[in-house]
Amino acid sequence: MDLIHQDTESFSYLYKKMHEDDKEIHALMQEPLDIFSEEVRASTLYEIEVFIRQILNTEEVAFIFDRDSPGVIKRHLEFSSKLQFIDTFLDTCFVSSHYSLYVGLLPMAVKKLNLSLFNFGKHPEVIREDFQEPVGETFNRLIREIRNTGRSKKFRQSVYSASNNIKRGYQEYTEYINDLQDAYSRMLVLRVDCHFKPTKKHDPKKVSLDEARILFKKFLNNKRKNKIFKGTVGYIWKLQYGRKKTGIHFHTFFFLNNRTETSDAYRAKRIGEYWQKITDGKGGYHNSNYKKERFADIGISVGRLSHFDVEMRRNLDRNLLYFFTKDQMLLEKPSKKIRTTGRGASPRNRIKGNSGRPRTTHTN
Numbered sequence: 625m626d627l628i629h630q631d632t633e634s635f636s637y638l639y640k641k642m643h644e645d646d647k648e649i650h651a652l653m654q655e656p657l658d659i660f661s662e663e664v665r666a667s668t669l670y671e672i673e674v675f676i677r678q679i680l681n682t683e684e685v686a687f688i689f690d691r692d693s694p695g696v697i698k699r700h701l702e703f704s705s706k707l708q709f710i711d712t713f714l715d716t717c718f719v720s721s722h723y724s725l726y727v728g729l730l731p732m733a734v735k736k737l738n739l740s741l742f743n744f745g746k747h748p749e750v751i752r753e754d755f756q757e758p759v760g761e762t763f764n765r766l767i768r769e770i771r772n773t774g775r776s777k778k779f780r781q782s783v784y785s786a787s788n789n790i791k792r793g794y795q796e797y798t799e800y801i802n803d804l805q806d807a808y809s810r811m812l813v814l815r816v817d818c819h820f821k822p823t824k825k826h827d828p829k830k831v832s833l834d835e836a837r838i839l840f841k842k843f844l845n846n847k848r849k850n851k852i853f854k855g856t857v858g859y860i861w862k863l864q865y866g867r868k869k870t871g872i873h874f875h876t877f878f879f880l881n882n883r884t885e886t887s888d889a890y891r892a893k894r895i896g897e898y899w900q901k902i903t904d905g906k907g908g909y910h911n912s913n914y915k916k917e918r919f920a921d922i923g924i925s926v927g928r929l930s931h932f933d934v935e936m937r938r939n940l941d942r943n944l945l946y947f948f949t950k951d952q953m954l955l956e957k958p959s960k961k962i963r964t965t966g967r968g969a970s971p972r973n974r975i976k977g978n979s980g981r982p983r984t985t986h987t988n
Contacts, residue, residue: 684702686704687764800967804858807971810929815892817912821906821908836863897909
Protein backbone atom coordinates (compact mmCIF):
# COMPACT_ATOMS: atom_id res chain seq x y z
CA MET A 625 0.00 0.00 0.00
CA ASP A 626 1.31 3.42 -0.96
CA LEU A 627 0.93 5.25 2.32
CA ILE A 628 2.30 8.53 0.98
CA HIS A 629 -0.32 8.52 -1.78
CA GLN A 630 -3.02 7.65 0.74
CA ASP A 631 -1.86 10.51 3.00
CA THR A 632 -2.11 12.92 0.07
CA GLU A 633 -5.57 11.67 -0.81
CA SER A 634 -6.74 12.14 2.75
CA PHE A 635 -6.13 15.89 2.41
CA SER A 636 -8.09 16.34 -0.81
CA TYR A 637 -11.20 16.94 1.27
CA LEU A 638 -9.42 19.68 3.21
CA TYR A 639 -8.51 21.52 0.03
CA LYS A 640 -12.15 21.55 -1.06
CA LYS A 641 -13.09 23.02 2.31
CA MET A 642 -10.56 25.83 2.22
CA HIS A 643 -13.08 28.61 1.53
CA GLU A 644 -15.36 27.41 4.31
CA ASP A 645 -12.39 27.16 6.66
CA ASP A 646 -11.35 30.70 5.74
CA LYS A 647 -14.62 32.03 7.13
CA GLU A 648 -14.05 30.20 10.39
CA ILE A 649 -10.42 31.30 10.65
CA HIS A 650 -11.37 34.88 9.80
CA ALA A 651 -13.83 34.98 12.68
CA LEU A 652 -11.21 33.55 15.03
CA MET A 653 -8.38 35.81 13.88
CA GLN A 654 -10.39 38.99 14.37
CA GLU A 655 -10.23 38.41 18.13
CA PRO A 656 -7.09 38.99 20.24
CA LEU A 657 -5.22 35.70 20.19
CA ASP A 658 -3.23 34.12 23.00
CA ILE A 659 -0.72 32.06 21.02
CA PHE A 660 0.34 30.35 24.25
CA SER A 661 -3.15 28.86 24.55
CA GLU A 662 -3.27 25.11 23.86
CA GLU A 663 -6.51 25.54 21.94
CA VAL A 664 -5.26 28.36 19.73
CA ARG A 665 -1.94 26.67 18.96
CA ALA A 666 -3.49 23.36 17.95
CA SER A 667 -6.13 25.02 15.79
CA THR A 668 -3.61 27.34 14.13
CA LEU A 669 -1.13 24.53 13.43
CA TYR A 670 -3.97 22.70 11.72
CA GLU A 671 -4.62 25.68 9.45
CA ILE A 672 -0.91 26.04 8.66
CA GLU A 673 -0.75 22.38 7.65
CA VAL A 674 -3.65 22.78 5.24
CA PHE A 675 -2.15 25.99 3.82
CA ILE A 676 1.28 24.43 3.20
CA ARG A 677 -0.14 21.34 1.54
CA GLN A 678 -2.25 23.47 -0.73
CA ILE A 679 0.83 25.45 -1.78
CA LEU A 680 2.59 22.21 -2.74
CA ASN A 681 -0.35 21.12 -4.86
CA THR A 682 -0.69 24.32 -6.89
CA GLU A 683 1.48 26.67 -8.95
CA GLU A 684 -0.11 29.98 -7.99
CA VAL A 685 1.11 32.80 -5.78
CA ALA A 686 -1.13 35.25 -3.91
CA PHE A 687 -1.04 38.50 -5.92
CA ILE A 688 -0.38 39.54 -9.51
CA PHE A 689 1.14 43.04 -9.61
CA ASP A 690 1.13 45.55 -12.43
CA ARG A 691 4.70 45.68 -13.76
CA ASP A 692 4.32 49.29 -14.87
CA SER A 693 2.79 50.58 -11.63
CA PRO A 694 4.61 49.50 -8.42
CA GLY A 695 2.24 48.50 -5.64
CA VAL A 696 -0.77 48.22 -7.93
CA ILE A 697 -2.43 44.80 -7.78
CA LYS A 698 -3.96 43.47 -10.99
CA ARG A 699 -5.39 40.26 -9.52
CA HIS A 700 -6.01 38.72 -6.11
CA LEU A 701 -5.49 34.95 -6.32
CA GLU A 702 -6.70 32.27 -3.91
CA PHE A 703 -3.78 32.59 -1.49
CA SER A 704 -4.36 36.33 -1.08
CA SER A 705 -6.86 35.57 1.70
CA LYS A 706 -4.04 34.04 3.78
CA LEU A 707 -2.02 37.25 4.08
CA GLN A 708 -4.14 38.46 6.99
CA PHE A 709 -3.26 35.30 8.96
CA ILE A 710 0.42 34.87 8.13
CA ASP A 711 1.75 36.84 11.13
CA THR A 712 -0.27 34.67 13.50
CA PHE A 713 0.96 31.58 11.64
CA LEU A 714 4.57 32.69 12.12
CA ASP A 715 4.10 33.58 15.80
CA THR A 716 2.61 30.13 16.42
CA CYS A 717 5.51 28.37 14.68
CA PHE A 718 8.11 30.18 16.74
CA VAL A 719 6.26 29.47 20.01
CA SER A 720 5.76 25.79 19.13
CA SER A 721 9.14 24.08 18.91
CA HIS A 722 8.05 20.77 17.37
CA TYR A 723 5.50 20.19 14.64
CA SER A 724 4.91 18.27 11.43
CA LEU A 725 7.24 18.15 8.44
CA TYR A 726 4.82 20.25 6.42
CA VAL A 727 4.29 22.93 9.06
CA GLY A 728 8.07 23.09 9.44
CA LEU A 729 8.39 24.35 5.86
CA LEU A 730 7.02 27.75 6.93
CA PRO A 731 9.71 28.73 9.47
CA MET A 732 12.38 27.22 7.17
CA ALA A 733 11.29 29.51 4.33
CA VAL A 734 11.09 32.54 6.62
CA LYS A 735 14.63 31.92 7.86
CA LYS A 736 16.03 31.47 4.36
CA LEU A 737 14.43 34.71 3.15
CA ASN A 738 15.53 36.63 6.28
CA LEU A 739 11.93 37.40 7.23
CA SER A 740 12.14 36.43 10.91
CA LEU A 741 11.52 40.02 12.07
CA PHE A 742 9.23 40.93 9.20
CA ASN A 743 5.67 41.96 10.04
CA PHE A 744 3.45 41.30 7.02
CA GLY A 745 0.33 43.09 8.19
CA LYS A 746 -2.82 42.98 6.08
CA HIS A 747 -2.16 45.41 3.24
CA PRO A 748 -0.40 43.79 0.26
CA GLU A 749 0.05 47.02 -1.69
CA VAL A 750 2.17 48.71 1.02
CA ILE A 751 5.83 49.06 -0.05
CA ARG A 752 8.22 48.27 2.80
CA GLU A 753 11.54 50.14 2.90
CA ASP A 754 13.49 47.14 4.22
CA PHE A 755 12.73 45.09 1.08
CA GLN A 756 11.83 47.81 -1.43
CA GLU A 757 8.83 45.83 -2.63
CA PRO A 758 5.13 45.54 -1.81
CA VAL A 759 4.22 43.30 1.12
CA GLY A 760 2.19 41.19 -1.29
CA GLU A 761 5.29 40.48 -3.38
CA THR A 762 7.19 39.44 -0.25
CA PHE A 763 4.33 37.09 0.51
CA ASN A 764 4.60 35.73 -3.05
CA ARG A 765 8.31 35.04 -2.51
CA LEU A 766 7.51 33.21 0.72
CA ILE A 767 5.00 30.98 -1.07
CA ARG A 768 7.53 30.20 -3.83
CA GLU A 769 10.21 29.31 -1.30
CA ILE A 770 7.85 26.98 0.57
CA ARG A 771 6.96 25.30 -2.72
CA ASN A 772 10.58 24.93 -3.82
CA THR A 773 11.69 23.40 -0.51
CA GLY A 774 8.62 21.19 -0.23
CA ARG A 775 9.25 19.74 -3.69
CA SER A 776 12.95 19.21 -3.12
CA LYS A 777 14.48 15.74 -3.09
CA LYS A 778 15.62 16.20 0.52
CA PHE A 779 12.12 17.01 1.75
CA ARG A 780 10.52 14.21 -0.23
CA GLN A 781 13.03 11.81 1.33
CA SER A 782 11.99 13.06 4.78
CA VAL A 783 8.34 12.37 3.93
CA TYR A 784 9.30 8.93 2.64
CA SER A 785 11.17 8.21 5.88
CA ALA A 786 8.15 9.30 7.94
CA SER A 787 5.97 7.01 5.83
CA ASN A 788 8.30 4.10 6.56
CA ASN A 789 7.97 4.85 10.26
CA ILE A 790 4.20 4.58 9.84
CA LYS A 791 4.60 1.23 8.12
CA ARG A 792 6.84 -0.05 10.89
CA GLY A 793 4.42 1.11 13.55
CA TYR A 794 1.49 -0.53 11.79
CA GLN A 795 3.44 -3.78 11.42
CA GLU A 796 4.43 -3.74 15.10
CA TYR A 797 0.84 -3.40 16.25
CA THR A 798 -0.56 -6.05 13.90
CA GLU A 799 2.11 -8.45 15.13
CA TYR A 800 1.09 -7.58 18.68
CA ILE A 801 -2.48 -8.68 17.91
CA ASN A 802 -1.07 -11.82 16.28
CA ASP A 803 0.71 -12.60 19.54
CA LEU A 804 -2.50 -12.06 21.49
CA GLN A 805 -4.38 -14.43 19.20
CA ASP A 806 -1.64 -17.03 19.47
CA ALA A 807 -1.96 -16.91 23.25
CA TYR A 808 -5.77 -16.62 23.44
CA SER A 809 -7.87 -18.44 20.84
CA ARG A 810 -10.95 -16.34 21.64
CA MET A 811 -11.05 -12.73 22.78
CA LEU A 812 -13.50 -9.89 23.23
CA VAL A 813 -12.41 -6.76 21.41
CA LEU A 814 -13.65 -3.52 22.97
CA ARG A 815 -13.39 -0.08 21.35
CA VAL A 816 -13.84 2.84 23.73
CA ASP A 817 -13.07 6.41 22.68
CA CYS A 818 -12.25 8.62 25.66
CA HIS A 819 -12.67 12.37 25.33
CA PHE A 820 -13.52 15.48 27.34
CA LYS A 821 -17.15 16.47 27.01
CA PRO A 822 -18.35 20.04 26.55
CA THR A 823 -20.51 21.58 29.26
CA LYS A 824 -21.59 25.10 30.19
CA LYS A 825 -18.68 25.31 32.62
CA HIS A 826 -16.09 23.29 30.72
CA ASP A 827 -14.57 23.65 27.26
CA PRO A 828 -12.83 20.37 26.27
CA LYS A 829 -10.52 22.20 23.86
CA LYS A 830 -8.94 24.00 26.82
CA VAL A 831 -7.70 20.76 28.37
CA SER A 832 -3.91 20.87 28.06
CA LEU A 833 -1.86 18.06 26.60
CA ASP A 834 -0.10 17.48 29.92
CA GLU A 835 -3.39 17.29 31.83
CA ALA A 836 -4.89 14.85 29.34
CA ARG A 837 -1.81 12.62 29.39
CA ILE A 838 -1.69 12.51 33.19
CA LEU A 839 -5.35 11.52 33.41
CA PHE A 840 -5.02 8.89 30.71
CA LYS A 841 -1.90 7.43 32.32
CA LYS A 842 -3.80 7.14 35.60
CA PHE A 843 -6.67 5.51 33.72
CA LEU A 844 -4.39 2.84 32.22
CA ASN A 845 -2.29 2.25 35.32
CA ASN A 846 -5.35 1.62 37.47
CA LYS A 847 -6.43 -1.28 35.25
CA ARG A 848 -3.90 -3.47 37.04
CA LYS A 849 -5.96 -3.50 40.23
CA ASN A 850 -9.43 -2.48 39.07
CA LYS A 851 -12.03 -5.24 38.60
CA ILE A 852 -13.50 -3.34 35.67
CA PHE A 853 -10.46 -4.40 33.65
CA LYS A 854 -10.54 -8.03 34.83
CA GLY A 855 -9.58 -10.42 32.06
CA THR A 856 -7.78 -7.74 30.01
CA VAL A 857 -4.89 -9.37 28.18
CA GLY A 858 -3.92 -6.48 25.92
CA TYR A 859 -4.72 -2.94 24.84
CA ILE A 860 -3.87 -0.34 22.17
CA TRP A 861 -4.35 3.41 22.40
CA LYS A 862 -4.02 6.39 20.08
CA LEU A 863 -3.92 10.08 21.02
CA GLN A 864 -5.58 12.50 18.62
CA TYR A 865 -6.70 16.11 18.48
CA GLY A 866 -10.16 17.08 17.25
CA ARG A 867 -10.02 20.67 16.03
CA LYS A 868 -13.66 21.68 16.24
CA LYS A 869 -15.30 20.02 19.24
CA THR A 870 -13.53 17.34 21.22
CA GLY A 871 -10.00 18.66 21.61
CA ILE A 872 -7.56 16.02 22.86
CA HIS A 873 -8.98 12.51 22.97
CA PHE A 874 -7.87 8.88 23.04
CA HIS A 875 -9.01 5.95 20.92
CA THR A 876 -8.57 2.64 22.73
CA PHE A 877 -8.90 -1.05 22.01
CA PHE A 878 -9.05 -3.50 24.90
CA PHE A 879 -8.60 -7.24 24.38
CA LEU A 880 -10.23 -9.53 26.95
CA ASN A 881 -9.85 -13.25 27.47
CA ASN A 882 -13.21 -14.57 26.23
CA ARG A 883 -13.40 -17.69 28.39
CA THR A 884 -15.92 -16.21 30.80
CA GLU A 885 -17.10 -12.91 29.28
CA THR A 886 -20.51 -12.67 27.62
CA SER A 887 -21.33 -8.99 27.04
CA ASP A 888 -18.75 -6.88 25.25
CA ALA A 889 -21.04 -3.83 25.20
CA TYR A 890 -21.45 -3.94 28.98
CA ARG A 891 -17.72 -4.23 29.63
CA ALA A 892 -17.00 -1.35 27.25
CA LYS A 893 -19.64 0.73 29.05
CA ARG A 894 -18.01 0.11 32.42
CA ILE A 895 -14.61 1.12 31.08
CA GLY A 896 -16.08 4.31 29.64
CA GLU A 897 -17.77 5.13 32.94
CA TYR A 898 -14.46 4.60 34.72
CA TRP A 899 -12.87 7.20 32.43
CA GLN A 900 -15.61 9.60 33.50
CA LYS A 901 -14.78 8.85 37.13
CA ILE A 902 -11.03 9.37 36.64
CA THR A 903 -11.70 12.78 35.08
CA ASP A 904 -14.14 13.89 37.82
CA GLY A 905 -17.02 14.01 35.37
CA LYS A 906 -15.18 16.06 32.74
CA GLY A 907 -14.69 13.03 30.54
CA GLY A 908 -17.05 11.43 28.08
CA TYR A 909 -16.81 8.28 26.00
CA HIS A 910 -18.13 6.50 22.95
CA ASN A 911 -18.88 2.79 23.20
CA SER A 912 -18.39 1.24 19.75
CA ASN A 913 -19.55 -2.15 21.05
CA TYR A 914 -23.03 -0.81 21.76
CA LYS A 915 -25.35 -1.60 18.84
CA LYS A 916 -22.35 -2.56 16.73
CA GLU A 917 -24.67 -4.02 14.08
CA ARG A 918 -25.14 -0.43 12.89
CA PHE A 919 -21.61 -0.57 11.48
CA ALA A 920 -22.05 -3.86 9.62
CA ASP A 921 -21.78 -2.16 6.23
CA ILE A 922 -18.43 -0.58 6.98
CA GLY A 923 -16.87 -3.56 8.75
CA ILE A 924 -17.26 -4.48 12.41
CA SER A 925 -13.97 -4.66 14.28
CA VAL A 926 -15.31 -5.15 17.81
CA GLY A 927 -16.94 -8.01 19.66
CA ARG A 928 -15.93 -11.66 19.75
CA LEU A 929 -12.76 -12.47 17.86
CA SER A 930 -11.84 -16.10 17.35
CA HIS A 931 -8.49 -17.15 15.99
CA PHE A 932 -9.90 -18.09 12.59
CA ASP A 933 -12.29 -15.16 12.16
CA VAL A 934 -10.43 -13.74 9.17
CA GLU A 935 -13.03 -11.11 8.22
CA MET A 936 -13.18 -9.46 11.64
CA ARG A 937 -9.41 -9.52 11.92
CA ARG A 938 -9.09 -7.75 8.58
CA ASN A 939 -11.49 -5.08 9.78
CA LEU A 940 -9.47 -4.70 12.96
CA ASP A 941 -6.31 -4.25 10.90
CA ARG A 942 -8.07 -1.58 8.84
CA ASN A 943 -8.76 0.31 12.06
CA LEU A 944 -5.09 0.12 12.97
CA LEU A 945 -4.10 1.35 9.53
CA TYR A 946 -6.37 4.35 10.05
CA PHE A 947 -4.66 5.01 13.38
CA PHE A 948 -1.25 5.15 11.76
CA THR A 949 -2.04 6.86 8.46
CA LYS A 950 -4.41 9.54 9.72
CA ASP A 951 -2.26 12.65 9.96
CA GLN A 952 -1.63 13.37 13.64
CA MET A 953 1.20 15.84 13.40
CA LEU A 954 -1.27 18.69 13.66
CA LEU A 955 -1.11 18.36 17.41
CA GLU A 956 1.72 20.45 18.78
CA LYS A 957 4.20 18.46 20.83
CA PRO A 958 6.23 20.27 23.50
CA SER A 959 8.75 17.43 23.20
CA LYS A 960 9.65 15.07 20.38
CA LYS A 961 9.53 12.26 22.94
CA ILE A 962 5.77 12.59 23.45
CA ARG A 963 4.15 9.38 22.26
CA THR A 964 0.85 9.38 20.37
CA THR A 965 0.37 5.59 20.35
CA GLY A 966 0.89 2.82 22.88
CA ARG A 967 0.14 -0.84 23.56
CA GLY A 968 0.42 -3.47 26.25
CA ALA A 969 3.25 -5.97 26.62
CA SER A 970 3.29 -8.85 24.18
CA PRO A 971 2.10 -12.15 25.71
CA ARG A 972 5.31 -13.66 24.36
CA ASN A 973 7.05 -11.77 27.14
CA ARG A 974 4.54 -12.95 29.77
CA ILE A 975 3.74 -16.56 28.90
CA LYS A 976 6.41 -19.20 29.28
CA GLY A 977 6.33 -22.65 27.77
CA ASN A 978 4.05 -24.07 25.12
CA SER A 979 0.66 -22.36 25.17
CA GLY A 980 -0.95 -24.96 22.94
CA ARG A 981 -0.99 -26.24 19.40
CA PRO A 982 0.48 -23.93 16.75
CA ARG A 983 -2.01 -21.96 14.66
CA THR A 984 -1.91 -20.63 11.13
CA THR A 985 -1.39 -17.04 10.03
CA HIS A 986 -4.29 -14.77 11.03
CA THR A 987 -5.06 -12.61 8.03
CA ASN A 988 -3.69 -14.41 5.00
